[in-house]
Each structure stands twice: as structure tokens, then as C-alpha cells.
Amino acid sequence: MSAFSTRAQFSRRTLFSGALAGGAAALTAAPAPALIRSGRPNLPHGLQSGDAGAHTATVWARADRPSRMVVEYATRPDFRDARRFSGPPLLGETDFTGKAVLPGLPSGRDVYYRITPYDLADPTLAGQSRTGHLRTASDGARDISFVWSGDLAGQGFGIDTARGGYRIFDRMRELDPDFYLCNGDNIYADDPIEPSITLPDGSIWRNLVTEEKSKVAETLAEYRGNYKYNLLDEPLRRFYAEVAQIQQWDDHETHNNWYPGEILDDPAYREKRVDVLKYRARKAFHEYVPTHPRYDAEGRVYRVLRHGPLLDVFVLDMRWYRDANSANKQRYNNGGILGRRQAEWLKRELAASTATWKIISNDMPLCEVVPDDGGKFEGVAQGDNGAPLGRERQIADILRFLQHNGIRNVVWLTTDVHYTAAHHFDPGKAAFTEFDPFWQFTSGPLHAGSYPPDAVDTTFGAQQVFVKAPPVENASPATEYQFFGQVRIDAVSKALTVRLRDNSGTELWHTELPAHPK
Structure with missing residues (x-):
């Protein structure tokens, strides 16, 4: 079944009120940004999304070291049947920032996305995921x-x-x-x-x-x-x-x-x-x-x-x-x-x-x-x-x-x-x-x-x-x-x-x- 084939059974408040079934930490529980380097890459400045149209939207993150931005997105906050793709590298030339465009989104829907940084030097090292939400524009008339x-x-x-x-x-x-x-x-x-x-x-x-x-x-x-x-x-x-x-x-x-x-x-x-x-x-x-x-x-x-x-x-x-x-x-x-x-x-x-x-x-x-x-x-x-x-x-x-x-x-x-x-x-x-x-x-x-x-x-x-x-x-x-x-x-x-x-x-x-x- 497609990730977007059924309407989500949860509100976005569910996403931000506690830990997700999919394992990502709730955003409200995420620590404040820090510059302390650990053994795994970190996303110290949270997530952002923008320019959300009816079928695409842009998501953003910044890592604390050279990393690969891996993105998952779905219409359910538990991320069942989520789509996943490898986004851009987060490199020093852009101050370790990067953007990815989410394609093929359903119009007029709540969309949940999760970004995980993977160390470029060692792709087996994944940092802590962060989870966000956006709402797409509608193809039809809606409030x-x-x-x-x-x-x-x-x-x-x-x-x-x-x-x-x-x-x-x-x-x-x-x-x-x-x-x-x-x-x-x-x-x-x-x-x-x-x-x-x-x-x-x-x-x-x-x-x-x-x-x-x-x-x-x-x-x-x-x-x-x-x-x-x-x-x-x-x-x-x-x-x-x-x-x-x-x-x-x-x-x-x-x-x-x-x-x-x-x-x-x-x-x-x-x-x-x-x-x-x-x-x-x-x-x-x-x-x-x-x-x-x-x-x-x-x-x-x-x-x-x-x-x-x-x-x-x-x-x-x-x-x-x-x-x-x-x-x-x-x-x-x-x-x-x-x-x-x-x-x-x-x-x-x-x-x-x-x-x-x-x-x-x-x-x-x-x-x-x-x-x-x-x-x-x-x-x-x-x-x-x-x-x-x-x-x-x-x-x-x-x-x-x-x-x-x-x-x-x-x-x-x-x-x-x-x-x-x-x-x-x-x-x-x-x-x-x-x-x-x-x-x-x-x-x-x-x-x-x-x-x-x-x-x-x-x-x-x-x-x-x-x-x-x-x-x-x-x-x-x-x-x-x-x-x-x-x-x-x-x-x-x-x-x-x-x-x-x-x-x-x-x-x-x-x-x-x-x-x-x-």
C-alpha cells in the first residue's frame, strides 16, 4: 500500500506530543542546539520546511560535520509505508546546510517528514533523527x-x-x-x-x-x-x-x-x-x-x-x-x-x-x-x-x-x-x-x-x-x-x-x- 493511499489516522499534535511508534524522538523533547561533537553526526539547529505547493515542498537541515541528508516522508505520523530517499550531502561549502524537495506529495494533506544525518566518512554512523510536519496546498477549494x-x-x-x-x-x-x-x-x-x-x-x-x-x-x-x-x-x-x-x-x-x-x-x-x-x-x-x-x-x-x-x-x-x-x-x-x-x-x-x-x-x-x-x-x-x-x-x-x-x-x-x-x-x-x-x-x-x-x-x-x-x-x-x-x-x-x-x-x-x- 502506498504511504499516501489512506488518510492519516493521527493529528500532527500526536507527532509532537510524545515518542513516535517509528522510533523518532518527538521534536518537543529534542535537546537545545549544541556545538558539542559526539561520535555520530547531529542536526543542531532543528528542521525547516518551505514553499509547500500542492505536490512538492522543500525541507531543510544543518549537520555539525560532513553528512548525508536522508529523508523519509509520509501522511501518517507513525511513518508506516513512508517513502525514503537519499538527499544532498551537507558539506562545509554550504556550512553543512542542505535542502531536499519532497516530490509526489498529495494535495491538501498533512505531511510528516524525518531527516537523519549519516556520516560521510562512515555511512554506517547515523545520527539522531529529527521529525517535522508541513501541510501541502490543495488542488481544490478548501479553507x-x-x-x-x-x-x-x-x-x-x-x-x-x-x-x-x-x-x-x-x-x-x-x-x-x-x-x-x-x-x-x-x-x-x-x-x-x-x-x-x-x-x-x-x-x-x-x-x-x-x-x-x-x-x-x-x-x-x-x-x-x-x-x-x-x-x-x-x-x-x-x-x-x-x-x-x-x-x-x-x-x-x-x-x-x-x-x-x-x-x-x-x-x-x-x-x-x-x-x-x-x-x-x-x-x-x-x-x-x-x-x-x-x-x-x-x-x-x-x-x-x-x-x-x-x-x-x-x-x-x-x-x-x-x-x-x-x-x-x-x-x-x-x-x-x-x-x-x-x-x-x-x-x-x-x-x-x-x-x-x-x-x-x-x-x-x-x-x-x-x-x-x-x-x-x-x-x-x-x-x-x-x-x-x-x-x-x-x-x-x-x-x-x-x-x-x-x-x-x-x-x-x-x-x-x-x-x-x-x-x-x-x-x-x-x-x-x-x-x-x-x-x-x-x-x-x-x-x-x-x-x-x-x-x-x-x-x-x-x-x-x-x-x-x-x-x-x-x-x-x-x-x-x-x-x-x-x-x-x-x-x-x-x-x-x-x-x-x-x-x-x-x-x-x-x-x-x-x-x-x-
């Missing part, structure tokens, strides 16, 4: 639920185990999402972690510290160390082992507010050329993030993930191809924040989409005014509230394209600004009017300093319907000002509901959007 956020370990706030570590990941995991969408700033490569921070109330925030996180990242090893640091956190490892990811990046994967060709004016850096740093950062990203290993020659991040007839997720890259940060008042479209090639790709993919809902994951917001030093601007908007200028011209072109081609049910999700908000874009209140009304929802940070809300530019008629943000700058993760969002699509009504939540999981605000007919 869809996912969470999104970003900004992890920023402003020097690292892992304080006495405060529960990255506790927001437990709250997201308890919602049992189909997948997790990370909008970017999954690491803060430019923010060192110090042993302690004195908070405004006089209490001490005590960080776990590592050598690679004790300075800004410049070398490949230091960029890799930022990902390894986050994987020391137990709530994050539990979440990653149970929920498939869709990952994109923003600036802090490399350096704050960077753009191609920039020369840094930052005394913390010996290497001032962003175009050198960004390639090291990109290599570490692709090594440590469970994206599908299918890219063009540039190793691009922008892509579309399809979830049956109800949802397509368009993942943008507003960092690698952008024009230089400036006063942002050019009267021509010189590539904007996406670059011409990506913008044309987005229009083609949106036009080709047959899904009811089109989620655009934009790592930079459309209407919040995000300044940079020297009178420059980091985001799309520059706050003049008038006709589109600079990067706004590229967004205006995309919005006009959507209207002229009758592409409906487009929702934008973003993070970046370290608070949570809902903005409705109304052409009746806009300087530029050639678009249909739409929503953008903002939620974050996951675990970083949070900030008061930014000014809202009304070039596209943005109206701030809801916002929650701290009254002071750099409020710590010890406060309630940490946020994530949840999206649910009903298979019957096709309505899309957005809920904005804080780090206790409490719902702060929600709205239900009906699906407009195509």
Missing part, C-alpha cells in the same frame, strides 16, 4: 489559513530565555496555520547582540550571545551566524518544525536601508561596499532559508506560490533591484523599487492568475512614509500627497494595470515599520485615481523594538482605518507591542478575513472582505 509578520531580533533584542525567548512563535503555532509568510528582516545582520539591555523600567533584558552576533555581519561566516543565532530559540524551532514557510527578505538581511551601489558611511564596517556585502548575505540566505532551490541565474527571491483556486501569493523583492534612495521626486519611472524586469513579471503573473485572491507580499509599505538619512526616502512614498513621483510612479503603473485588466481581489501584506495597521486605498480620496479600491495590512515586529506610526501619504488615497503602536520609540519585546497578522479564506463564501494580533495572540482588529466576481 486556507496563514500568518504573516517579520522583523526578528532587531535593535539588539535577542533571546532572553527568562522572558520566554521568541514567545510570539508559540502564539502563531497555536493557530495551526497552513503556512507562515515572513515579509523580511528575518535576521538583523547589522544589529549586534550585547549581553544585556537596561529597559526603561529598570529591569534587565539578558541576551544569549554568540561570537558571530557580537558585531555587525560583514563576512559570510558572520551572516551565517545570524541565522544560526535565531535557531537557538526553542519557540522558533518548534514553529519551524511544524509550519511551512514562505520567506522573502528586506534590508536587515544585509544592512539597514541598503540599495545597490551604495557605499556605506558607517564606522562599524570595514567593508563599505554594499555590492560586496549583498552577495555574501544572499549566499547565507539561500543556505539557511527553506525556499525551493529553483531560481534563475541571479538567485532571485521574487516568485509566486499557488494555493489552489482560492489563493496565489506573490512574493516581491523591493531590495535587490531598487533605484538609489533619494528625495524620491523623479518625474519618470527609472526602475523604481522593483526594477523594470520584476515589475513586468508581476504584471504578467497577476494577469495569468486564476486564483480568487491575489496576495502581494511587499516587504516595504506603499503609503507609510519611511525616511532615510539626508532627506532621502527608503520606501515608496515621500509624503507630498500629490501626483505620483519617484517610486510612486512604478506603483501607479501597476495599479493602473490591475484596473485596466479587470484584476480584482488584490490584497497587499507588509511589515517593516514595527507596528500593526490597516490601510484602505480609496481612489475617491487620492491624487492618482486610476485604480480600484484595495487594502494593505501591516503587522510586525515579531521580536524587535517597536515604534510609533509613520505619516501616511495619500497619493493613492490611503486611509488609516486601524493602528496600534507604542507611544515611544524602541519599545521592547517585553511590552505588548509585538504583532503578527492572520488571514483566513473561506472555501464556501470565498470571503477573506484579516485579523491583527499581538504577541499574546489577542485579536486587536479584524475585517472580512467579500470576493468580487472576476
